Amino acid sequence: MLSCKEVTRKIASEEFAEAGWRQRLGVRLHLLLCRHCRRYVAQLRAIGRAAHSLWRVRPEDEDTDVLKRLEEAILKGAPRGSARSHSADPVKGFTASDTDDTDRE
Amino acid sequence: MAVSINDPNFATRVRARDPEALQAVVSTYLRQILRAARGAGLNPERAEDVTQTTFATFIEKAQEFEGRSHVRTWLFGILYNKIAEARREGRRDEPTDDIDNVMAQRFDAYGSWARPPRPLEAEVYDSEVRERIEECLEAAPTQQRLAFILREVEGFTTEEICKILGVTRTNLGVLLHRVRNRLRDCLEAKGIRR
Numbered sequence: 001m002l003s004c005k006e007v008t009r010k011i012a013s014e015e016f017a018e019a020g021w022r023q024r025l026g027v028r029l030h031l032l033l034c035r036h037c038r039r040y041v042a043q044l045r046a047i048g049r050a051a052h053s054l055w056r057v058r059p060e061d062e063d064t065d066v067l068k069r070l071e072e073a074i075l076k077g078a079p080r081g082s083a084r085s086h087s088a089d090p091v092k093g094f095t096a097s098d099t100d101d102t103d104r105e
Numbered sequence: 106m107a108v109s110i111n112d113p114n115f116a117t118r119v120r121a122r123d124p125e126a127l128q129a130v131v132s133t134y135l136r137q138i139l140r141a142a143r144g145a146g147l148n149p150e151r152a153e154d155v156t157q158t159t160f161a162t163f164i165e166k167a168q169e170f171e172g173r174s175h176v177r178t179w180l181f182g183i184l185y186n187k188i189a190e191a192r193r194e195g196r197r198d199e200p201t202d203d204i205d206n207v208m209a210q211r212f213d214a215y216g217s218w219a220r221p222p223r224p225l226e227a228e229v230y231d232s233e234v235r236e237r238i239e240e241c242l243e244a245a246p247t248q249q250r251l252a253f254i255l256r257e258v259e260g261f262t263t264e265e266i267c268k269i270l271g272v273t274r275t276n277l278g279v280l281l282h283r284v285r286n287r288l289r290d291c292l293e294a295k296g297i298r299r
Contacts, residue, residue: 003212003215003216003217004212004216004217004218005212005216005217006216009282012281012282012285012286013277013278013279013281013282014256014263014278014281015278018263018274036218036221036222037218039221039222039224040221040222040289042227043222043225043230043289043292044285044289046227046230046231046234047234047238047257047285047288047289047292048257049231050231050234050235050238051238051242051253051254051257051258052257052258053235054235054238054239055140055143055144055254055258056140056258056259063136063139066139066153067135067136067139070135070139070153070156070157071131071132071135073157074131074135074157074160074161074164075124075127075128075131077161077164
């Protein structure tokens with residue numbers, strides 16, 4: 001019989017999904033008998049659902065302008081940072097990216 | 106749109122820097138890349154910058170595209186490197202993590218729960234998770250965050266995520282195990298109660 005520790009590890013790491021039928025059966029049997037692990041699994045699922053609805057199903061219209069600006073800047077090969085809304089001023093935009101540490105190797 | 110990323114000649118057209126093919130890549134993946142950059146913990150400005158740089162690098166290196174890896178995997182691999190650069194973090198996750206110790210203490214010597222998850226009503230749990238998940242995710246290292254976002258939000262396969270993050274399947278298992286336990290534990294500690 002698998003321990004709770006093993007079962008939770010197999011599930012959280014998704015090793016379970018790729019395991020052979022014997023292991024999967026072992027995990028399922030364990031879950032059938034162990035309410036603590038069932039609760040653990042339900043909570044992980046709730047966390048996944050929340051993340052999905054928070055970042056994926058978020059109203060997307062709010063990004064339309066940002067996306068449009070970015071797309072134009074990318075296809076024009078504009079300098080980085082130039083697509084930002086608040087740095088429409090080219091000088092300010094230049095300064096912002098110039099002081100940005102991501103530019104350095 | 107004239108070119109589809111599913112076009113059989115697509116890889117060739119990308120390599121040739123065909124403007125239509127490049128535009129197809131940008132318009133197909135821009136939203137996803139921006140969303141992942143934000144999800145990885147960059148502030149809105151940084152996320153936009155990193156998104157722009159990711160595509161610029163993609164276009165710059167288009168000739169090297171082999172077509173073996175899906176465009177998406179390649180693009181997200183670039184994004185991951187840019188995020189790591191922006192945060193000045195090494196690519197490697199720490200060999201042990203606090204959450205490993207926290208988890209170890211939750212089980213007894215036989216591997217049974219010593220401190221089982223607290224019982225919570227599903228509905229209460231759902232709404233509290235939504236409220237606090239961002240805060241809890243903030244504490245996680247970039248690699249864990251991105252693994253979580255790509256899996257749960259974007260629904261990538263584990264194989265794709267391994268390629269993007271440059272880790273083995275076993276490493277990815279460790280990352281997912283850590284980030285999920287970190288979140289669950291943080292939510293529990295943040296006082297989700299009955």
